[in-house]
Amino acid sequence: MSTQGVDLDLELVKKATGEMYQAIENLRLSVKAVDSASDAARAGWKGDANASFVTTSQAWSDESDRLNQKLDELTQATEDATQTILGMDEDAFIPGGGYTSL
Template structure:
């Protein structure tokens, strides 16, 4: 049917898990770059060391910012998935009630017209 919305909970969870795996891979890369910069830092002397410190500090700030974005993305996707699943369950209940499989008097979604 054209325009049909079809939510598949298992597929949504799988997509959430795939995104979580990608986030973990990005976090690992960020940590590896930070560790590599720390290891190289010891080799610089004098003004080069000071310049490298400034760049390394900027990288650490950016790494923290990226980690925050990754946290926010993970949380948003998880919350969205949870809310959508709850909405899907509510809609199912609503349509069951509308079909007369539930007491109409106790349903907040239906009126006695």
């Protein structure tokens, strides 16, 4: 009879999850920085240039909202995947590597 399992390093899973969360947070900070720069620059535009900048700034704001929604979805997917992996039946794990057969 053959027994098969999955070789999985749970610490690496946790580390990868942490790195994913950090990457998502870095993206959020970048989006926020562009939002802040846009807000700060808005007052400097006058006349027709102001109207054009406001239109462009609003388009960016809408895109920023969409990006943040996607980052929320990515965060949730990362959390779900991590919980699925960490919640797997540990009897299926084979420490030290690969498949075994008895």
